[in-house]
Amino acid sequence: MQDKIDSILKYALEKLDAISLADDCQKLRVELLGKSGKVTELFRYIKEVDADQKQKVGQMLNSLKTKLDEMINAKETFLRQEELNKQILSAKKIDITLPTNAKTGSLHPRTIIQKQIEDVFVSMGFVVEDGSEIETEYNNFTAVNVPENHPARDMQDTFWLDNGQVLKTHTSASQNRILKKYNPPIRAIFPGRCFRNENIDASHENTFFQLEGVIVDKDVSVGNLIYFMKEMLSKIFKKEIEVRLRPGFFPFTEPSFEMDIRCPFCDGKGCSICKNSGWIELCPCGIIHPQVLRNGGIDPEKYSGCAFGLGLDRMTMISAGIDDIRELNSGNLKLLKQFKLDL
Numbered sequence: 001m002q003d004k005i006d007s008i009l010k011y012a013l014e015k016l017d018a019i020s021l022a023d024d025c026q027k028l029r030v031e032l033l034g035k036s037g038k039v040t041e042l043f044r045y046i047k048e049v050d051a052d053q054k055q056k057v058g059q060m061l062n063s064l065k066t067k068l069d070e071m072i073n074a075k076e077t078f079l080r081q082e083e084l085n086k087q088i089l090s091a092k093k094i095d096i097t098l099p100t101n102a103k104t105g106s107l108h109p110r111t112i113i114q115k116q117i118e119d120v121f122v123s124m125g126f127v128v129e130d131g132s133e134i135e136t137e138y139n140n141f142t143a144v145n146v147p148e149n150h151p152a153r154d155m156q157d158t159f160w161l162d163n164g165q166v167l168k169t170h171t172s173a174s175q176n177r178i179l180k181k182y183n184p185p186i187r188a189i190f191p192g193r194c195f196r197n198e199n200i201d202a203s204h205e206n207t208f209f210q211l212e213g214v215i216v217d218k219d220v221s222v223g224n225l226i227y228f229m230k231e232m233l234s235k236i237f238k239k240e241i242e243v244r245l246r247p248g249f250f251p252f253t254e255p256s257f258e259m260d261i262r263c264p265f266c267d268g269k270g271c272s273i274c275k276n277s278g279w280i281e282l283c284p285c286g287i288i289h290p291q292v293l294r295n296g297g298i299d300p301e302k303y304s305g306c307a308f309g310l311g312l313d314r315m316t317m318i319s320a321g322i323d324d325i326r327e328l329n330s331g332n333l334k335l336l337k338q339f340k341l342d343l
């Protein structure tokens, strides 16, 4: 009996060694342990064995059965895991030679408008400057003539940092650095992200964008301001745009104005975009206060300047016909993807 058991074990080992598919383990199990398998056949011999040997032979065959079962199971588990690994790997395989069908992203409408405005100003001899989002109290307020304890500092509800600096509340915070950097004549625009501790509604965000411009030269007047703004607006809206000035107040400009544009959508007849008034409020502007020039190292006796602070979100909303500023930060791709850069 021992010989027979040994020869079945040897056979099973050789077979298992040669098997490379998990399903073949099942076939071997049937061949050895199935109803008419080799081991089952051996069990039939028990009745022919002497009575005093029956128990011993039975134990030998049972342990052979258990051993074979374990060997086949181990090999089957190993092969099944290997097959699974191959499936996972082949699913993850990337063929870098295939053409890509990945969808590319698109520019945000505000970025599109910013680039268009930058292009127009650059074509008129302006440099485009960058500004920091964290500013000193001096740059954000003092340099632009907002004195200590002046209500203007409360007017712009500010995010103050622990170190006494601020999240820039307006792009005017870059004026001083730019005035110091360039000698007149200066023509510069500087777009940037601004932050105010505002209650959010359809026209106010706590994080928004402005695009500021300064012109400093001999005898700069409101006429220069109107000229450059009209040029920019006409290029953006692709038609002549009429503007008007209303009195305003800013500590950094004197006089200060609010510039409105004749509604480019209804040509002033009245529509939903201009709320039937025929005019759209565009941006504050004015003649740079002499103290601001002085703070920037420029002699106000020799030079004068004008400045404007365009709300980029507002300009984007006007151009794209969006009536709620929150849409711009919403990540609503359906809306945002409608706008294409036309360079």
Ligand code: FA5
Binding pocket: 169, 170, 171, 172, 196, 198, 203, 204, 205, 206, 207, 208, 209, 210, 212, 250, 252, 253, 256, 282, 283, 284, 285, 286, 307, 308, 309, 310, 311, 312, 313, 314, 325
């Ligand atoms: C200023 O920030 C001035 N520094 C602008 C300026 C520059 C005036 C140079 C004169 C000379 P104001 O707070 O009005 O001004 O903001 C300018 C524009 O930024 C607004 O017309 C508006 O379009 C936009 N703006 C201001 N606050 C918000 C806000 N919370 N959300 C979205 N846009 C805003």
